[in-house]
Amino acid sequence: MSGFLKQLENEVSSEWETIKSGLFWNIMREEGFNTELYKLLMLQIFHYTKHNAINQAVATYKINHTEVPLLRFCFKHALEELGHENMVVRDLDSIGLYSPEDLASGALPATQALVGYLYHVALELGGLARLGYSYWAESSYGHLAEMTDHMKDDLNLKDNNMTFFVAHSAIDEKHSAEVNDAIEKNVKTDTQKKIVIDVARTTLYMTGVMFNNVAEVYLVNKKKKAVSA
Numbered sequence: 001m002s003g004f005l006k007q008l009e010n011e012v013s014s015e016w017e018t019i020k021s022g023l024f025w026n027i028m029r030e031e032g033f034n035t036e037l038y039k040l041l042m043l044q045i046f047h048y049t050k051h052n053a054i055n056q057a058v059a060t061y062k063i064n065h066t067e068v069p070l071l072r073f074c075f076k077h078a079l080e081e082l083g084h085e086n087m088v089v090r091d092l093d094s095i096g097l098y099s100p101e102d103l104a105s106g107a108l109p110a111t112q113a114l115v116g117y118l119y120h121v122a123l124e125l126g127g128l129a130r131l132g133y134s135y136w137a138e139s140s141y142g143h144l145a146e147m148t149d150h151m152k153d154d155l156n157l158k159d160n161n162m163t164f165f166v167a168h169s170a171i172d173e174k175h176s177a178e179v180n181d182a183i184e185k186n187v188k189t190d191t192q193k194k195i196v197i198d199v200a201r202t203t204l205y206m207t208g209v210m211f212n213n214v215a216e217v218y219l220v221n222k223k224k225k226a227v228s229a
Contacts, residue, residue, distance in 0.1 A: 002184055004193055011197055012136045012204060016143045019208035024215040028147060032154035036221065039097050040214045045164065046088040047107035048210070051115050052137075053081035055122040055130075062126025073182045074127045077134070077175065087164040094161045110213035114206040121199055128192060131183050132199030138176040141165070 019025065027037070057078035063071050092098035107115065121130050141148075148165050151157055159166045187196050 004187065005180060005183065007193075008132075008135060008183075008197060008200060011201055013143075015136075015201055015204040015208070019204070019211060020146075022208055022212050022215075024211035025147075027215050027218065028150055033150050035095075035097055035155065037214070037218050038151060038155060039092065039102075040218055041211070042088050042092055042097075042164075043102055043105065044108055044111045044210055044214055046085045046103065047111050048115050048118075049088065050085040051118065052084065053078045055115075055118045056081060056127075056134075058119065059122040059127040059130045061123060063128070067186075070127055070182065070186050073178065074130075077178070080175070084164070087167065091161055091164050095155070095157070108210065108213045108217065110206065110210040114203065114210055117202065117206060121203075125195060125199065128186055129195045129199045131179060131187065132196040132201075133203040134175070134179045135183065135196070136200055136204050138179050 024041075031037075056074055060071055060074045063074070065071070089098055089103075092102075118130075118133065121133065144165070148162065151162065151165075183196065187193055
């Protein structure tokens with residue numbers, strides 16, 4: 001691992017520690033997952049994942065036609081990300097928590113902000129900058145292990161109920177190596193390194209805000225149920 005990749009990993013790990021001290025993680029640790037908290041989270045994952053292939057492809061708009069290896073990486077990665085949101089639908093449906101109306105409920109404000117920022121990165125900063133997002137997103141499963149263990153234990157889920165995390169992690173292990181290779185080959189100057197770090201930090205920070213937005217909605221719904229009981 002190069003010095004820059006180590007620096008990037010340190011920045012990402014620090015942001016994950018902040019996320020794990022937030023409201024969502026506190027609720028998960030104190031109460032565990034019930035079906036409502038799980039469904040709320042998975043629907044937000046659906047809402048941002050459905051954009052990932054598209055904004056990855058859009059990120060090629062700012063890449064010069066002579067940068068063929070980076071263009072090839074972006075197009076290939078976009079194609080391989082296509083349809084991953086359907087794993088969320090499959091997982092919810094496998095335990096009786098899915099109905100088509102759920103997807104029409106829309107994304108929470110924090111999820112909308114994350115998606116909007118990723119399109120900003122794609123259109124204004126380009127494919128090289130977006131590597132900062134890909135870096136942590138394709139290697140997040142170690143950081144998410146506590147959460148996925150809670151899901152499995154608290155809801156008695158099997159691997160075939162968790163394809164987004166289990167099967168997806170196998171896909172993303174390969175993607176992570178490809179992202180690291182793309183970073184090593186394309187991110188050379190101090191300016192480029194700063195942009196990649198900024199995008200990594202910002203997108204992960206916004207993902208943490210999304211987790212906490214899920215927790216806020218969960219607590220509001222819980223309070224409403226207690227009042228009406």
